[in-house]
Amino acid sequence: MSQPLILVIDDEAQIRKLLEITLHTSDFKVKEAASAKEGLALAKNSNPDLILLDLGLPDESGHLVLTKLREWFTKPIIILSVQSSEENIIRALDNGANDYLVKPFRTGELLARIRSSIRSLLPNNSTKLNFTNGLEIDYSNREVKKNNEVIKLTATEYDLLTLFAKNEGRVLTHQYLLREIWGPGYINQSQYLRVFIAQLRKKIETDPNKPEYIMTESRVGYRFIAKDNL
């Protein structure tokens, strides 16, 4: 992808201006929409590589716009919103948002999230994933290596790690992780998740308290990232 195109849907001119400058300077192409209607039309016409969506639009709720976009748009959508309640964040993530940044945000953080979301788009049919900071997952052998040393993972730990790795850059909610790994009957058993995250971090992180791979998304879930995105 030479110059990825980013569509900004936000009714605040100040924020659009800020995003336009930030994104242009970082070699992205930018298109802007100031309303839900305009945003949906531009998404159809220009087929962007990523959408930055505000939830507080004048003509329609951003949640609704997200749902409409997800009927056909498969590339990353990142929410930018002043709403910081976990209900809103989880709702947006459940409706298909890849990530969620609360305004005011730091532009460095935004760019990191955009890059990691766009990278997750790159075709990846290989049976082996290599992460920049020494982590390797070999799907064909169900083997995980850190700095060329094999790490012994339990079946559940392996499933958890691969689920993360396949969703690099994406915030996975507690409920999503519990449903995917343990099954729908376990979405309220968050104690399992807490314990397994701690175990997995002990095995793959250099310092489990300052994780480089599995990041805590306060109140919401976890996000797997590769180091060079930081």
Added chain:
Amino acid sequence: MENFPFQKYSLPKQYLLSTVFILVISTACYLFSDFIGYKVVALILLVAVSLTAMFFDIKPVLLSAIVSALVWDFFFIPQKFTFSISSAEDILMFLMYFVVALVNAALMTKIRQIEKKAKEKEEKENTLKLYNTLLNSLSHELRTPISTIIGATDNLQSMADKLSELNKHELVTQISKASLQLDRQVGNLLNMSRLESGYIQPKKDWFDINELIYDVLNQLKDELGNHPVHVAVKDNTPLFKLDYGLIVQVLHNLIHNAAENIPKYAVITIRANCKQDKLVIVVEDTGYGFPEDEIERVFEKFYRLKNSKTGGTGLGLSIVKGFIEAMNGTVALENMQDGGAVFTIEIPSEISYINLNVKE
């Protein structure tokens, strides 16, 4: 208005108490009726009615006025043990007694109503005072960073060619600092209004306290800079089931407060363990501690230490207290013997020592 202790009793109880009181006084008078004339008894009973008026609602007082009049008539005015009164003077006395007792009751009640109004007025004035403190604090703490931002951007726009690169950089740094400060103030105000509206309903979910502490430290890494921070979570500390977001905010405020107010070399230590189904978190630093005479007040809304520098709204610690109390917990502040402050938080919680091999 605490002088009317019996008003908290239910109305039937008040009727009973006031009537019994009149009857007790009457009985005492009756025992001594050989020594005191029936006219003196009238005065004693009037005093008794006045006393009931000080303690009870209007209706029980009126009842005691009537009861005392009847008792006086029946037991004391000659002919005793009949309600009939023979002399014109006694009839007049009886009527006057009745009127005085009623007026007495009515006046007493009126006085109390006036006192009540005065108290309401005082409360209103206190609220207004608090509101003014809020406005003063707010306008200062919000306008200072806003002034910085407006002034610095003015300079950058109108004098760009005259400013040295160093000065430009300095102005941009000030804008950045001011806007972060502004963001924090707004966050505090939003949290305060959540507390004030009683809207906070803790959402309990399992969490790992060690992970939570490092989450907060990660959020505060810019503010903490090179401050030495120690985390000591006891081995085998169970999972707790509490509101993650509220505890994050509590620790955020405490650690941020410490980082802002202690010398660079001072160490911040965060300890956590489980004590009898309670989550115990201790945040301590090796800074200067709090002035002993102000320790009691630091959790009060808008209270700021006498020597505090600008940048705070006096809300941070009251939010800490409010959030902890919303989870039925407690927070205490002490100074260490060799200086430095210790905040101790205790919150009752469900706990889980989940065995790793349960669900593989």
